[in-house]
Amino acid sequence: MPTLTLPPAGLVRPAAPRPGDRVAVIAASGPPNQENLEVGLESLRGLGLKPEVFASARAGGEYLAGDDALRARDLTTALTDPAFTAVFCASGGYGAQRTLELVDWDAVGTPTPRTVIGFSDVTALLEAVAVKLGWTGLFGPMPAIRGFHPGRADFDALAALLTDPASVKELRFPDSRPLVGGSAEGVTLGGTVTLLACSLGTGTSLPARGGIVLLEDVDEETFRLDRFLTQLRRAGYFDGAAGIVCGTFTDCGTRERVEELLHDRLGDLGIPVLAGADIGHGVPQQTFPVGTRARLDADAGVLTFLDPVLA
Known part of the structure; x- marks a missing residue:
């Protein structure tokens, strides 16, 4: 797995588009x-x-x-x-x-x-x-x-x-549940599980070290989702991650079965893991920035941005 990591201060924030742009x-x-x-x-x-x-x-x-x-x-x-x-x-x-x-x-x-x-x-x-x-x-x-x-x-x-x-200072997830409680700070990363796994070994893969990692997916049978999460684990993708936000897993199995799998594959990483965030497929989703410093409180179901997401 490449050693590339994001800087602790996060990435460069583009200016927000203005009317007329x-x-x-x-x-x-x-x-x-x-x-x-x-x-x-x-x-x-x-x-x-x-x-x-x-x-x-x-x-x-x-x-x-x-x-x-x-x-x-x-x-x-x-x-x-x-x-x-x-x-x-x-x-x-x-x-x-x-x-x-x-x-x-x-x-x-x-x-x-x-x-x-x-x-x-x-x-x-x-x-x-x-x-x-x-x-x-x-x-x-x-x-x-x-x-x-x-x-x-x-x-x-x-x-x-x-x-x-x-x-926009925070994202609140009222229907979320802590799979592993606690809080952590890091740079927001991640996305759709299958795409993260398919990028491993390429020059554009970004490991989760120092990150608050979003995970979500759609239309994957539970055993296939297990396969992708296991591949990410074995490749060292999660090494040094600070916390995990699990979004929707639409048509990936029952909620109970998916959360059992998430706990099995992520619960031993020693970091907070939040499940049930309304980010991803199948819901009117909240927008999740990639590359912004943030604090995750898994018990409260809140992601607080430590810097403005855009300039």
Whole structure:
């Protein structure tokens, strides 16, 4: 396992996009639902932003949005063109790993930081941005996912973070439960379990050392989830982690069975472990930053940010 770790002070915080700013909308993974995307674009315009839809976000395909070269080219432009202050991944699915395979990080260089937003398959991209560029990112809802509109809790939470980041000081998880009690401080990391496991051994994998680690997933049978968690353990991914926030595990087995597995695979790490956070698939999720200093109180079900998430 690589020895790379995040600095204790966390990553570079991009400036929050302001009304009138242009923001890129790309597809790094699967083909977005175009009807949902139109609703999402209108929601972004309602925040005063000017979304520019890249070709990858309009591309069709069986399970990939266009070809790998198109997605890598759009991602590179979105990360480097100074016209954009944020990069929204339109949807997840599968394909981010293939996109990253073609990105020339030397050509990307050191552009002005901007916020990258997405979840699920986009976990791989958020890790890559943290490792290669040193930026924070947001594990949160995407424009082509059904329900990306004002009045829905996940959109409203993301909108608050983007428009008034200083007002978002903590995440509260009222339906959570401590699998292992206690509190810890660290840098927020993690994402979707399968993507974390699939990035192991690559140049964009970010180990959990010093981190408050988010774990969530969807559509994995319990034994398969066991397999991925065990792979992360054996690879040393959790070595030195400070705490763990377990989000949703939608269609991964009963709650009781999943929590039994989480306790079995995570409970002996000697760190606080919180289960039942409303982050991930299947719920109006709260947005979880990647790369921000935070304090986890597993007994109270609260994650407090020690720095503003965005500048």
